[in-house]
Amino acid sequence: MIAITDLHHAFTIGKKGAERHMPVLKGVTLTVGQGEIAAILGKSGSGKSTLLNVVAGFMKPDSGSVHVAGQETTGLKEAAYARFRLAHFGFIYQNFQLMPGLTAFENIALPLKIKGIAKEERELKVLRLLQEVGLQDVADHYPNELSGGQQQRVSIARALVTDPPIILADEPTGSLDSETEADVLELIRSLNETWGTTFVIITHDDEVAAVAHRQYRLHDGELMKGEKRYVI
Numbered sequence: 519m520i521a522i523t524d525l526h527h528a529f530t531i532g533k534k535g536a537e538r539h540m541p542v543l544k545g546v547t548l549t550v551g552q553g554e555i556a557a558i559l560g561k562s563g564s565g566k567s568t569l570l571n572v573v574a575g576f577m578k579p580d581s582g583s584v585h586v587a588g589q590e591t592t593g594l595k596e597a598a599y600a601r602f603r604l605a606h607f608g609f610i611y612q613n614f615q616l617m618p619g620l621t622a623f624e625n626i627a628l629p630l631k632i633k634g635i636a637k638e639e640r641e642l643k644v645l646r647l648l649q650e651v652g653l654q655d656v657a658d659h660y661p662n663e664l665s666g667g668q669q670q671r672v673s674i675a676r677a678l679v680t681d682p683p684i685i686l687a688d689e690p691t692g693s694l695d696s697e698t699e700a701d702v703l704e705l706i707r708s709l710n711e712t713w714g715t716t717f718v719i720i721t722h723d724d725e726v727a728a729v730a731h732r733q734y735r736l737h738d739g740e741l742m743k744g745e746k747r748y749v750i
């Protein structure tokens with residue numbers, strides 16, 4: 519489903535005339551199978567977000583390849599990648615990134631609206647998802663009227679509403695207390711089991727990574743495969 523091969527990337531940092539070349543990804547190779555939950559662990563600054571940004575097509579690597587559902591993606595032009603992204607990926611962020619002026623229902627419906635899906639179909643889909651993530655009673659709440667865990671559930675429902683085969687999650691429980699974190703991780707696990715959605719979760723937290731079928735650790739730009747702790 520996702521095949522990353524020999525990915526290299528370096529950032530150029532510092533003032534003009536005194537630039538430094540800072541390698542961040544040094545030959546990362548990794549495969550994530552369809553229906554798998556993969557966790558990429560690593561300390562702050564280890565390159566996790568850079569790796570996720572390359573997979574999501576938000577930045578081009580210096581070299582190496584990424585195949586998603588058989589398509590080589592690093593060579594795609596921006597407009598083509600935007601279409602590809604919409605069809606293949608949903609995103610979950612640490613800070614939820616909900617639209618403050620839209621209700622939970624409207625936030626979840628937004629990607630469908632952008633895709634031009636008719637109102638009746640949108641409503642059916644959103645109602646089903648609200649139920650799936652346990653938010654049917656707060657559908658008309660605005661984000662500031664929801665707890666952190668509820669906001670993350672809205673953002674998970676929004677990520678899933680277009681049925682993307684892959685969800686890329688950047689520290690999905692980073693803003694939540696440990697009890698709420700456990701609830702959200704359980705939701706991810708059950709959605710993965712029910713729908714077969716592939717999840718790539720980047721995290722610095724071993725407990726979050728424990729939800730994954732496979733764990734990889736980024737260390738100094740290189741990837742080490744972790745133990746396989748959990749198998750469906």
Ligand SMILES: Nc1ncnc2c1ncn2[C@@H]1O[C@H](COP(=O)(O)OP(=O)(O)OP(=O)(O)O)[C@@H](O)[C@H]1O
Nearest residue numbers: 529530531542560561562563564565566567568569
């Ligand atoms: N656009 C950029 N320009 C220059 N350096 C960058 C850029 N983006 C990231 N870096 C550097 O690359 C390294 C890896 O950053 P990255 O954000 O991928 O790490 P991370 O593992 O996701 O960290 P965190 O857990 O703190 O989010 C860091 O040293 C960072 O300062």
